[in-house]
Amino acid sequence: MNSKEPTANPFREGLSSRTVPEPCSVIIFGATGDLTRRKLIPALYNLAADGNLPSSVKIIGFARRSKSDGAFRADLEEATRQFSRQPVDDAVWETFADQVFYHCSEFDDLEGYRSLSAKLDAMDKKEGTCGRRLFYMAAGPDQFPSILKNLRESGLNKAPEGGWARVILEKPFGKDLPTARELNRLAGEAFPEADTFRIDHYLGKETAQNIMVLRFANSIFEGMWNARCIDHVQILSSEPLGVEGRGGYYDKSGALRDMVQNHLLQLLCLTAMEPPTDLSANSIRDEKVKVLRSLRPIRRGGSLPVVVRGQYAEGAVHGKPVPGYRQEADIPPDSATETYVALEVNIDNWRWAGVPFFIRIGKRLPKFATEIAVHFKAVPPVLFQGISGGLDHNVLVIRIQPDEGVSLRMSAKMPGSSLRIEPVKMDFHYGTSFGKASPEAYERLLLDAMSGDATLFARCDEVEEAWRFIDEVREGWDADDAGLCFYPAGSWGPEEADALLARHGLTWRRV
Secondary structure: OOOOOOOOOHHHHHHHOOOOOOOOEEEEEOOOOHHHHHHHHHHHHHHHHOOOOOOOOEEEEEEOOOOOHHHHHHHHHHHHHHHOOOOOOHHHHHHHHOOEEEEEOOOOOHHHHHHHHHHHHHHHHHHOOOOEEEEEEOOOHHHHHHHHHHHHHHOOOOOOOOOEEEEEEOOOOOOOHHHHHHHHHHHHHHOOHHHEEEEOHHHHOHHHHHHHHHHHOOHHHHOOOOOOOEEEEEEEEEEOOOOOOOHHHHHHHHHHHHHHHHHHHHHHHHHHOOOOOOOOHHHHHHHHHHHHHHEOOOOOOOOOOOEEEEEEEOEEEOOEEEOOHHHOOOOOOOOOOOOEEEEEEEEOOOOOOOOEEEEEEEEOOOOOEEEEEEEEOOOOOOOOOOOEOOOOOOEEEEEEEOOOEEEEEEEEEOOOOOOEEEEEEEEEEHHHHHOOOOOOHHHHHHHHHHHOOOOOEEOHHHHHHHHHHHHHHHHHHHHHOOOOEEEEOOOOOOOHHHHHHHOOOOOOOOO
């Protein structure tokens, strides 16, 4: 018998405990914007409050407005007290705020980047950040080319000896395949792909991360996760909100570009991907790209419509009257931009042949929810024919938000002398099962970027394959002048979306 101890797997050791990142500087472009106030600074504060950041992490806001360090910190404190997932502790905030600084410059002013470089060099020597720099693009996407160009020309994209330089790109990653390729080209000129982090906050949500564990760490699911056992899959993202002051941006984007191209296709990839060879970033992203390349193109002229586009009209949400999309601020009165999309997506590979994936996304729907519902095939009805109650399909629901968790619907006998079958639900909630709230998505993603872990970020080919699929859908709309369906605000969308499932003998899952 060999008594030699097995060699430890350092990667697996890392799964059970997270290493606090090394001291570094986080530079946020667009530091006075909404994303910084609502998400980034509260996330960094919560990381510090939970002991996941070294006190020597420096945060430098880069923006065009003239502002002192003190005024910047005061603005951020107000925002953090409003948007933090946990109450702000005065002592913790004071320590955190001492590490926050402001740098005023235009995004296209090279001298502003050179003076930033001098400031960072001084911090490296004084504070021990050692040339480790994370640049976060929280500005508008139209500013990305200028920022990337000036980072390159100022030399900030090159790390000092012993350090590193990384960049986080916020979505949208372009508005179609050509613009995504151009953005990837510009990013590639400034930073290597390994140091380029394209952020999709859905991948930072705890339940999204748990999809692989649910699938590959549980034999009861992995053995059934294929066309032999699964009838169809529904992926839903609904919200009762309208455009909420983002009319100018949203009308140029629409639901397909704003949500399907990134968030929902990412969830589809995690649900449909093959087991990766290991848990490294590239192995996981390789499998996601294979799914995107296997998507059956949705082209114009198909025999059956597989896409429905809708726009909300006036109605009532939670009993409160709301205007239609065309009556919202900054929306043209004849806008044809979609606020709702329903698609039937087919994956042409061995595992998923014949299994339709139905995606729907909409604004001004009755509930706020994002979920993946895996509907298993029914058992042969022979044994229970004529039994009161009938047999429902087993459904595994992965709730991404707001109530993160997993539930499984199955059939059971009701108590009593007669045989009556009813559906019951086994339910798992993150908050109650683990006794603590899940961290915000941006907390996990910022921590990963500081640690150099790109697993939950999109790779350049992944982005381009997603756009290739979406562009064909849009080209079909534009070429055929595909009809826009209207639905009253507060409903579950246009009736035409029901037909996508009806021809398969199915209905949308009730949330």
